[in-house]
Amino acid sequence: MGPLPNRAGTSGSATEHVAAMKHTFLFEPGIWTGAGTFWTEDGHATPAEGRTEITHRSDCWLLAGSLRVQSSPPVEFVNHYFIKPPPPDGISTTWNSENSAIGKLKGSFSIVGPSIVSLYRCDGGPGYFGTEHLMQLDQNHYEACGVLLLEGRRLSSWRVALTRKG
Numbered sequence: 001m002g003p004l005p006n007r008a009g010t011s012g013s014a015t016e017h018v019a020a021m022k023h024t025f026l027f028e029p030g031i032w033t034g035a036g037t038f039w040t041e042d043g044h045a046t047p048a049e050g051r052t053e054i055t056h057r058s059d060c061w062l063l064a065g066s067l068r069v070q071s072s073p074p075v076e077f078v079n080h081y082f083i084k085p086p087p088p089d090g091i092s093t094t095w096n097s098e099n100s101a102i103g104k105l106k107g108s109f110s111i112v113g114p115s116i117v118s119l120y121r122c123d124g125g126p127g128y129f130g131t132e133h134l135m136q137l138d139q140n141h142y143e144a145c146g147v148l149l150l151e152g153r154r155l156s157s158w159r160v161a162l163t164r165k166g
Helices: 014-020
Strands: 030-039 045-056 061-069 075-083 092-099 103-112 115-122 128-138 141-150 153-165
Touching (some): 030 141
Antiparallel strands (some): 030 045, 045 061, 061 075, 092 103, 103 115, 115 128, 128 141
16 A cells, blocks of 8 residues: 555645645655654653664554663663554554553554644553654655653653655
């Protein structure tokens, strides 16, 4: 399955050009690297870098990612997503994940124009939940920002520039 088109825009505008781009993150196999900032619960900013590999199988899409926070000592968060392939022309899908720090998560991805929005929650454990917003800049670049909460209290947040490799 190819990338999904965005659904927004008005004729002849700059917005239409952005909206006409097809999403490449998630919707095409590939390797992405990222660099940005991770904020702790108290707002302390620390540089972070990451890597994500996306693989498509007929029964599911796999996303293996990590984010390394350059704290002292460094901390690395590792995720493995199992994504249900959306139907042709679909604009949303669901996923399950194993997160090294907080356990099993369930979530969704939804296309909103030039953005991919993910909402997630802990599956059967503590009250972790959060969101991540991926804004497409062009076919090889996205900006991702997100927040993780525990029962309504912010635990961490991040903002990372993603670049497709290869």
